[in-house]
Amino acid sequence: MKESTKLMLQKHGWRVDRFIHNYFYFRFYYPYVAILRQFVLRLKYLSWFKPIIPLGKMIFNRYHAKVLSYEDTRKIFSLNEDLQYISDENKKIVPYKYATKIIFQEPENIVVMDCPCKKACHAPAEDISSCLAVGKSVTSFWLEHCQKYHPRKISQKEALEIIKHFRKKKHVTQAFFKVATGGSTGVICNCHPDTCVSLQATKFSRRISSELSMTAQSGYSVIYDADKCIHCGKCAEMCGFAAMVFENGQRAYHRDLCMGCGLCVESCPQDALSLYADPEKLKPLDLDHIRAKAASLQN
Ligand code: SF4
Ligand code: SF4
Structure with a gap:
């Protein structure tokens, strides 16, 4: 064996x-x-x-x-x-x-x-x-x-x-x-x-x-700094869970759908997004x- x-x-x-x-x-x-x-x-x-x-x-x-x-x-x-x-x-x-x-x-x-x-x-x-x-x-x-x-x-x-x-x-x-x-x-x-x-x-x-x-979900949600955003839509392109969407030049975030993967955060050219441990979600690994x-x- x-x-x-x-x-x-x-x-x-x-x-x-x-x-x-x-x-x-x-x-x-x-x-x-x-x-x-x-x-x-x-x-x-x-x-x-x-x-x-x-x-x-x-x-x-x-x-x-x-x-x-x-x-x-x-x-x-x-x-x-x-x-x-x-x-x-x-x-x-x-x-x-x-x-x-x-x-x-x-x-x-x-x-x-x-x-x-x-x-x-x-x-x-x-x-x-x-x-x-x-x-x-x-x-x-x-x-x-x-x-x-x-x-x-x-x-x-x-x-x-x-x-x-x-x-x-x-x-x-x-x-x-x-x-x-x-x-x-x-x-x-x-x-x-x-x-x-x-x-x-x-x-x-x-x-x-x-x-x-x-x-x-990972246990994280996303926060957004509106002052830094240039409305490029890259964050929405990266989201596979329809939690970050971009329609008619407007970005929308659905926290309940967000799995906290962080791909949107990493794709943002302006550092306008970041993850935080969401106390209302699961604990992160x-x-x-x-x-x-x-x-x-x-x-
Ligand atoms: S963290 Fe992941 S699931 Fe949540 S909005 Fe960003 S890309 Fe979508
Ligand atoms: S990727 Fe960043 S700059 Fe582009 S729309 Fe999303 S938050 Fe705004």
Whole structure:
């Protein structure tokens, strides 16, 4: 048995069912996501079918994503020590029932691999290599088992360059949490609203119910300095959630729709926009805050 398979078995303990799910999920990453996408695409025809809400919640409680700001992503790809925080408080960050563990073990281990969503959605070839794994457990499995998806080890600096590159191209940074991968994060991806199965699932499921979402907002909202704005509309072009819109020369911001990704802020040539931690939203996945919480548990 390969070392990474043993590591995966250890991670799941007596939950052999989750080990098997995890094993097949990564071994067959592309067909798994391609099949899932077929279900997601059908959600857009089901906005009238309310009985699907409990099923949607059951699935999303097990597999969901958290939008990350650039700064919170930078902290993850600068981490040089193990960090573990397992607490019900995490539900304020990722508001789902099961997969809410924040665990980074040997976080300097980073691998980039082909993104199954982008392959399934026929994204441009240059965008395919964009799925990032952080931590020994997932990276070693990808390197040993997933050669057909072209995994390659990269440095933290390279990971951040990839993140910056894709953010300029309207890709939202998301951390994925999944029961089958141990209930914690380990995969961070660069997700375009048109080619990401989770963003499409969120879009279509919200048509069924505003409470149904596969994606958790980052916890930030946007403030605007009207004196600096030159009404160029770039912020609205970058927003994949219709939260920042520009019509007839007027900019409008819908805070309730804003996922706090920060792409509009980074695109503004005038520095007229900035993110703030919104007390009425979720808490950000901010490793400074999580490290402090984890330390207080140990004392
Ligand atoms: S308004 Fe800005 S921060 Fe909010 S979702 Fe749109 S691009 Fe992201
Ligand atoms: S990108 Fe900046 S300057 Fe341009 S419309 Fe938006 S806020 Fe104004």
